[in-house]
Amino acid sequence: MLLVAGCYGSSDMTPAPVVELDPEIPPNFTTYTSEGLFSISYPPDLVPDIEFIDELSENAKETMKTTDPEVTLEGTRYVFLGHIPIEGGSYGYVLISVGPMPAGRTLDEWVEEECQYERNNQPGFLVYSQAKTVFDGSAATILEYRTWGLDTGEERNVDLFTVKDGLLWEVGCSAKPEYFRDYEDTFYSILSSFRILTNWRSRWTM
16 A cells, blocks of 8 residues: 555645556445435445434534534535444444535645644644545545544544535545554445445535
8 A cells, every 4th residue: 555644735745646446346245325325335244323323423513513613514414334343342434424515625625624634633643645546437535544532542544535516525444553454455445336326416405
């Protein structure tokens, strides 16, 4: 995998490399389709937690009101959640969110701003690699990074960001550092399987 520290997108930095996602879905994966709007495929050991989506969204909004009132998650929805039980009681997670793309921003600019925000607010945040790809006909960015939180401890993450019909999608996979390499290929297969099936903008309500 790429091992390049820092975020890209600024004119004075080296452009992010380009990678290709494998469109083939492993035969043992299960495909989840949400009301014909998007689909995601995942391995047999992932347990969907769809019933907790609304609770997760509300908790995230309440947390941001407390920790950073200037940041709003209004208009952003979590639309898929699943966990992978890992030996020892730790878990790996898959989480999908979607929300309006801020007006006037490109995807590169948004990713750079998010990286800078995390650097300023989370001492344990570190980007290991960043790459561009074409996803479902649209430009996308894949980010591998580290986070650290009081409740969660250290986690390794690989996320896919893409914009379609004016909406920003984030498909995120995470695991404890000691398990990340074991699941890394699986995480990339999950990212590759994601499909946006229709024009969400025409059905979006804030």
